Structures are given as C-alpha cells and as structure tokens.
Amino acid sequence: MSENNFLELKNIYKYFGDVKAVDNISISIKRGELISFIGPSGCGKTTLLRTIGGFNKQDAGEIILDDENIDALPPEKRSTGMVFQNYALFPHMTVYDNVAYGLKQAKVPKAERHDRIMTALSQVELRDHGKRKPSELSGGQQQRVAIARCLVLEPKVLLLDEPLSNLDANLRLSLREEIRRIKEKLNLTVIFVTHDQEEALSISDRIAVLNGGVIQQLDQADHIYNYPSNKFVSTFVGQANFFTGHLQEGKEGLYFDTGTVTFPVERLQKADGEAMAIGEKATVLVRPERIKINTSSPIKGKVVNTIYNGNFTRYFIELEDETVLVDAFNTMDNKTYQKGDVIGMELPTSPHVINDTVS
Amino acid sequence: MLVVGQHNLELAAVLGVFLILPSLIVFIFQTYFLKDSNVGTISGETGSQNVPLSKSVKAFVVTISSMFIAFILLMFIMVVLGAFVKIIGINNTFTLEHFNNETGWDSLSMSLYVSFISAILAAAIGILQGFLFARKPIPGKKLFEFLTLFGLAVPGTVMGIGYVLIFNGPPFFLTGTVMILVLNMTFRKIGVGMEAAISKMHQIDTSMEEASSDLGAGPYKTFWKVLVPLMVPPFVAGFIYAFMTAMVSISSVVFLISPDTNLVAIYILNLAEQAKVGLASAMSFIMIVIVLACLGLLKFVEKRTGIRI
Ligand SMILES: Nc1ncnc2c1ncn2[C@@H]1O[C@H](COP(=O)(O)OP(=O)(O)OP(=O)(O)O)[C@@H](O)[C@H]1O
Numbered sequence: 001m002s003e004n005n006f007l008e009l010k011n012i013y014k015y016f017g018d019v020k021a022v023d024n025i026s027i028s029i030k031r032g033e034l035i036s037f038i039g040p041s042g043c044g045k046t047t048l049l050r051t052i053g054g055f056n057k058q059d060a061g062e063i064i065l066d067d068e069n070i071d072a073l074p075p076e077k078r079s080t081g082m083v084f085q086n087y088a089l090f091p092h093m094t095v096y097d098n099v100a101y102g103l104k105q106a107k108v109p110k111a112e113r114h115d116r117i118m119t120a121l122s123q124v125e126l127r128d129h130g131k132r133k134p135s136e137l138s139g140g141q142q143q144r145v146a147i148a149r150c151l152v153l154e155p156k157v158l159l160l161d162e163p164l165s166n167l168d169a170n171l172r173l174s175l176r177e178e179i180r181r182i183k184e185k186l187n188l189t190v191i192f193v194t195h196d197q198e199e200a201l202s203i204s205d206r207i208a209v210l211n212g213g214v215i216q217q218l219d220q221a222d223h224i225y226n227y228p229s230n231k232f233v234s235t236f237v238g239q240a241n242f243f244t245g246h247l248q249e250g251k252e253g254l255y256f257d258t259g260t261v262t263f264p265v266e267r268l269q270k271a272d273g274e275a276m277a278i279g280e281k282a283t284v285l286v287r288p289e290r291i292k293i294n295t296s297s298p299i300k301g302k303v304v305n306t307i308y309n310g311n312f313t314r315y316f317i318e319l320e321d322e323t324v325l326v327d328a329f330n331t332m333d334n335k336t337y338q339k340g341d342v343i344g345m346e347l348p349t350s351p352h353v354i355n356d357t358v359s
Numbered sequence: 360m361l362v363v364g365q366h367n368l369e370l371a372a373v374l375g376v377f378l379i380l381p382s383l384i385v386f387i388f389q390t391y392f393l394k395d396s397n398v399g400t401i402s403g404e405t406g407s408q409n410v411p412l413s414k415s416v417k418a419f420v421v422t423i424s425s426m427f428i429a430f431i432l433l434m435f436i437m438v439v440l441g442a443f444v445k446i447i448g449i450n451n452t453f454t455l456e457h458f459n460n461e462t463g464w465d466s467l468s469m470s471l472y473v474s475f476i477s478a479i480l481a482a483a484i485g486i487l488q489g490f491l492f493a494r495k496p497i498p499g500k501k502l503f504e505f506l507t508l509f510g511l512a513v514p515g516t517v518m519g520i521g522y523v524l525i526f527n528g529p530p531f532f533l534t535g536t537v538m539i540l541v542l543n544m545t546f547r548k549i550g551v552g553m554e555a556a557i558s559k560m561h562q563i564d565t566s567m568e569e570a571s572s573d574l575g576a577g578p579y580k581t582f583w584k585v586l587v588p589l590m591v592p593p594f595v596a597g598f599i600y601a602f603m604t605a606m607v608s609i610s611s612v613v614f615l616i617s618p619d620t621n622l623v624a625i626y627i628l629n630l631a632e633q634a635k636v637g638l639a640s641a642m643s644f645i646m647i648v649i650v651l652a653c654l655g656l657l658k659f660v661e662k663r664t665g666i667r668i
Pocket residue numbers: 016019020021039040041042043044045046047048195
C-alpha cells in the first residue's frame with residue numbers, strides 16, 4: 001500500500017492573492033521513484049515543491065508521506081530534504097559542519113555523526129573537502145555538498161529545485177547521472193524540478209508537465225514524448241507538427257484528410273481510448289523524425305530552411321500555408337537537400353491523436 | 360548656548376526646533392531623493408562618465424586640497440607637540456608632565472566606559488532591529504526606521520536638550536547619572552547598526568533560514584546558529600563606529616554630565632577654555648590615537664567583510 005502511494009498529494013490548491021499557483025494537483029509517488037516537475041516559468045513548480053517541504057502551506061488539500069499526514073508539520077519536523085536552487089549552504093561553516101548541522105539538530109551522538117558525515121561526503125565524492133568553506137568550492141561541488149547535507153539525514157523524500165540550472169553544460173550532464181546513481185543506490189524518492197525538457201526526459205521515472213498550476217500530463221518519459229495528451233505537452237516537450245482534419249474511408253482503407261493533404265492511416269485511437277469514428281474531426285501530432293523523405297510520395301513541399309545539427313538535419317518545408325518540420329538522420333549515405341528543393345514527404349500511418357483541436 | 364549660560368531651558372528648546380528643521384530637510388532629501396537619483400545615474404550610463412579635468416583646473420583643485428591637508432596635518436602636529444613640551448612656543452623642552460592629570464584620566468576612563476557600553480547596546484539593538492525589519496512584517500516599520508535614522512541626523516544639541524527636559528524631573532530623574540549618558544549615546548547610534556544589519560540581511564537569502572529549518576532546526580536554533588554568526592561582521596562594524604563617534608561626541612551630552620560623570624571630550628573643551636593648552640593637547644593626543652585605531656580597525660573590518668558604514 002504505502003510502497004505505491006509513498007508520497008501522496010491530494011487535491012492541493014495554493015493561491016497567492018488572485019494567482020492560482022497550484023490548482024487542484026493530485027499525485028501518487030512510489031517509494032524510490034524519481035519524478036520531475038517541468039513546465040514554463042511561473043507554472044507553479046517551485047510552489048508545489050515548497051508546499052511538500054512545508055515552506056508554504058497549501059490552501060486546500062492533503063499531503064500524505066509514508067502513511068502519515070504531514071500537513072500540520074513545520075519543515076523541521078517533516079522527513080523531507082530540500083536542495084535549494086542557490087544551494088543555501090551556510091557560508092560561515094565548513095563543508096563538514098554544513099553536513100553535520102542536521103545531525104546535530106537530531107542529537108546524533110558524535111561518533112555515529114562522524115561516520116555518517118563521512119559516508120555522505122563519500123557518496124558525493126567530496127571526502128577530502130570537509131575542511132573547506134563553501135566559498136572555496138566550485139558550483140558543482142557546492143551542489144553536491146547541498147545534496148550530501150540532505151542525504152545524511154536519510155530523508156524520505158529529496159526535493160530538488162532546479163539544482164543544475166547554475167552549472168555549465170558538461171557538469172549538468174555528469175551531475176544528472178550522479179543524482180540518478182545515488183537515487184538508485186539508496187532507493188531514494190526524489191522530486192526534481194526543472195524547466196529543461198531534455199533533463200527531465202533523461203533523468204525521470206515519470207514526468208509531470210505543469211502549466212498554469214495544473215498538471216497537464218503525468219507519465220513516463222517516452223509516453224510524454226510519443227503520446228502527449230494535448231497541444232501544450234506536445235510543444236513543451238519536443239517539436240511538433242499538427243494536422244487537423246477528418247478521418248475518412250476510401251477504396252484503399254482509412255485516410256486522414258486535412259483539406260489540403262490526405263494520407264493513409266490505420267485505426268486512430270482518441271485520448272479517451274475510444275476509436276475515432278469515420279468523419280470525425282481531430283488534430284493529430286507528428287514528430288519531425290517520424291516524417292520520411294520519399295520522392296515518390298504525393299505530398300510535395302518546398303524546403304524553405306535547413307538547420308544542420310550534426311547527427312540530424314532539420315528541414316523546414318512549406319506545405320500549402322503551413323511549415324512542416326522534418327528531421328532526417330545524417331548517416332552520410334542518405335541524400336541531403338538544399339533550400340529551394342522540392343521533396344516528397346511520407347507521413348506515418350499511426351499519428352497520435354491529441355485531446356484538443358489545433359486550428 | 361542659552362542653556363549653559365542662562366539656564367533657560369524653554370527658550371533653548373524652541374531654538375532647538377529651529378536647529379532640527381534644516382537637518383530634517385537634508386535628511387529627508389538624502390533618504391528619499393538621492394537614493395532614486397542614484398539608481399537613475401547607474402542605468403543612464405552616460406551621466407556617470409568621468410570627464411577628464413583640464414590641466415589648470417586640476418592644478419587648482421590639487422593646490423586647494425593640499426592646503427587643506429597641510430592645515431589639518433599642522434593641527435595634528437601642534438597637538439602632538441603641545442602634548443609633549445612644557446609650554447609650546449615658549450618653553451620647548453620635552454616633558455610628560457601634561458599626562459600626569461588625574462581628572463583627565465578619570466574623564467577618559469568614564470568616556471571609554473560610557474562609549475563602550477552604549478556602543479555595544481547600540482550595535483546589538485540596531486542589529487536586532489535591522490533583522491526584524493528585514494524579515495518580519497512589522498506594522499509601521501517604515502516610520503520606525505525613519506525615526507531611528509533620524510537619531511543620527513538630529514543635531515546633538517537638540518537631542519541633549521530633549522533629554523534634559525525629560526529627565527530633569529520626576530518620574531525619570533536621571534540628569535548627571537551615567538545611565539543618561541549611556542541612554543543618550545545608545546539611542547543616537549542605533550541607526551548605524553540597523554542599516555548595516557538591513558543591508559547584510561538583504562544579502563542573506565531567506566533560503567538560508569529555510570535550509571536550516573529543513574535540516575531540523577527550529578526558529579530559535581536557526582537564529583542563533585545561522586543568523587547570529589552571519590551578523591557578527593555588521594555588529595563589529597556598527598560597534599566600532601558607534602564607539603568611535605561616542606568617544607568624540609560633545610554636543611548631545613554636554614548638558615547631561617555632572618562633576619562625577621565628566622567625559623573627556625568635554626573636559627578637553629574646558630581645559631582649552633581655561634587656556635591649559637598643554638593638558639588639553641595631551642588628552643587630545645590620546646583621543647587622536649584612540650580614534651585613529653578605531654578608524655583603522657573599521658576599515659579593516661569593512662575590507663574583510665564587505666560591510667559599509
Ligand atoms: N511568495 C509569492 N508571493 C506571490 N506570488 C507568488 C509567490 N511565489 C510564487 N508566486 C506566483 O505563483 C506562481 C507560481 O510561481 P512558482 O515560483 O511556483 O513558479 P515556477 O514554476 O517555479 O517558475 P520558475 O520556472 O520561474 O521557477 C507565479 O505566478 C508566481 O508569480
């Protein structure tokens with residue numbers, strides 16, 4: 001029971017004056033799971049995280065952690081550990097004393113305290129840096145101290161608010177893996193806030209996409225990418241081409257008709273799981289890499305721009321009034337195209353139907 | 360002024376109000392208008408360009424400043440000479456006899472004592488006030504802040520007369536006690552510690568306190584273990600500044616002293632009035648050493664911690 005609902009948010013609301021920062025959010029998080037909150041700036045990620053940590057009190061709703069309702073508890077009484085975006089290390093204490101701080105509050109005996117501090121520092125590979133002050137550490141090292149400071153208390157949930165956003169690209173990558181590794185090793189339950197979709201896709205067991213204080217979708221990374229529930233999720237995570245039209249049936253089977261182009265499709269399923277009826281209107285999502293360049297395809301368009309990305313090239317193709325994105329892998333064997341070329345596009349037969357209509 | 364010579368308290372108080380007005384105006388101007396216009400010049404880049412001075416202007420400015428510096432140095436030199444020779448200009452033989460002045464040492468130790476206590480109090484109260492103002496929603500805190508800072512701006516004479524009026528009769532009969540000197544100096548200098556604390560608190564992100572509570576420390580522990588240590592630099596800077604200015608303050612305490620509670624700054628004034636130049640110079644020399652030491656210490660602390668007073 002408590003393994004699957006280790007941390008449960010039930011209908012959480014949080015207002016700041018007229019602003020609904022968190023709007024009826026419910027999530028069940030498994031023990032040992034890493035969940036990312038992603039969404040645009042101001043969508044309520046930090047607010048939700050701070051509500052779980054006890055730094056602001058929700059206006060309505062319940063938070064259950066390990067079968068205990070923690071709503072009434074102040075931060076110091078909750079078994080949550082928060083890593084702040086600016087790390088919030090104590091500048092007047094050494095690394096060792098920063099990590100010791102929580103254990104002293106918990107009145108852990110000195111010998112045990114020392115062992116636990118050294119273990120925590122080893123976990124983040126900072127065993128030899130105990131005597132330094134935070135100001136004598138690099139950004140990545142400070143971040144790891146902040147994590148060690150939380151880990152040493154063995155929190156039930158680790159809350160990370162954009163912990164990597166101040167770091168350079170390489171460091172972000174390696175620390176991302178490190179967080180993942182520590183989490184696996186200690187079976188930690190982690191909530192990870194970021195506005196970097198790639199970071200979320202690579203690190204998370206599940207992702208919650210937020211917008212305007214509402215969860216748009218909560219799912220595994222590949223589901224979020226391949227089966228986004230609506231237009232917002234489709235465009236926030238990855239690149240999207242939308243086609244709005246009707247499902248039709250002809251001599252050769254089902255096809256999708258946008259009014260300007262038609263392409264054959266299989267049975268299409270709506271978000272609610274029901275099959276789309278013949279003649280029904282819907283918007284489908286096609287990711288750029290799912291469109292194949294195929295000269296014999298009847299759907300022709302003109303290349304208006306190209307962006308070379310190393311392993312793939314993104315083509316911007318004019319199709320009637322719209323611009324369609326097509327990503328083609330650069331294998332050195334396949335043909336590349338230039339601005340002005342006219343190419344044929346083969347659309348997938350199983351595009352994903354989204355919840356809302358894009359006109 | 361009237362008070363000392365003629366014991367006319369009421370008239371002095373009225374005159375005091377007129378003394379307040381100009382400083383009130385300057386003070387309001389500084390706090391509210393200069394701050395904004397500063398921001399303006401920072402963003403408006405071109406305004407803050409340094410225009411190179413022409414040679415003749417430069418020469419003029421350098422001459423004037425050199426003259427001022429020379430004048431000030433001359434005063435210091437005269438004081439030092441006056442302290443160590445029999446009668447300056449008349450009998451220039453070296454002597455330490457001017458330092459053999461029991462009343463002088465008594466007044467010095469009284470000054471040190473009063474200044475020390477009131478500087479500690481002023482810095483501590485100021486820091487606490489600054490912390491509360493920066494972190495807690497306190498109704499009317501703008502007004503409190505204004506009044507506290509006003510203590511710095513108000514002419515000392517006015518404040519001194521105010522204290523005499525209030526404490527010269529029941530229920531608070533304190534004139535002539537050490538207590539009233541400490542009270543006066545403390546309340547005059549709270550603003551310094553407060554400003555230092557407020558600027559420091561703005562540097563300390565609230566996440567510092569949140570991190571502390573997240574790690575299991577209650578508000579009390581957080582205050583003592585995290586905030587107090589971080590407040591040491593502004594406290595020290597505020598203390599030194601308050602101590603230094605208290606040592607040399609005259610105007611606000613001149614009406615509050617008694618033969619038992621004489622302060623060295625005022626005592627020097629008395630010596631000078633009685634043309635006891637040697638004795639006055641000797642005490643002045645000691646004061647200069649103390650103030651210079653404080654100033655050096657203050658600069659050192661400011662440099663080490665980035666606190667500005
Ligand atoms: N203390 C506060 N007082 C008033 N409004 C607030 C406060 N904190 C957040 N808000 C508002 O609540 C909304 C959500 O803010 P929040 O900080 O949770 O966004 P976020 O998703 O973390 O954004 P970002 O990616 O920029 O960090 C915003 O509209 C914000 O302006």
